[in-house]
Amino acid sequence: MKIIISSIAIILFSISQNNDKEVYICVSSTATKYHLTKTCKGLDECTHTIKKVTLKQANELGYKNLCGWEKKFN
Ligand SMILES: [Zn+2]
Numbered sequence: 048m049k050i051i052i053s054s055i056a057i058i059l060f061s062i063s064q065n066n067d068k069e070v071y072i073c074v075s076s077t078a079t080k081y082h083l084t085k086t087c088k089g090l091d092e093c094t095h096t097i098k099k100v101t102l103k104q105a106n107e108l109g110y111k112n113l114c115g116w117e118k119k120f121n
Contacts, residue, residue: 066103072110074098080114081105089114 070081073093081102082090090097100108 066101066106068102069099070102070105070110072098072100072105072108079110080112081110082114083117087114088116 070083071085071087071090072078072081073090073095074097075093075095078093078095080089081100085097085099
């Protein structure tokens with residue numbers, strides 16, 4: 048039982064950590080993807096403001112997916 052509780056704690060901890068992860072978004076009405084690095088190729092195409100937000104904020108703003116360039120390496 049103790050093992051189950053600690054596993055749940057670890058899972059919850061990793062989820063919250065994941066949400067606090069900082070990502071980069073291109074502030075544009077057509078952008079739907081977030082980026083892990085500011086130097087990402089995908090952000091080169093961004094002609095708008097690049098903003099640093101947490102993954103949670105990015106998801107709330109409608110940036111649900113990791114960009115195609117970075118997906119290849121993860
Ligand atoms: Zn990217």
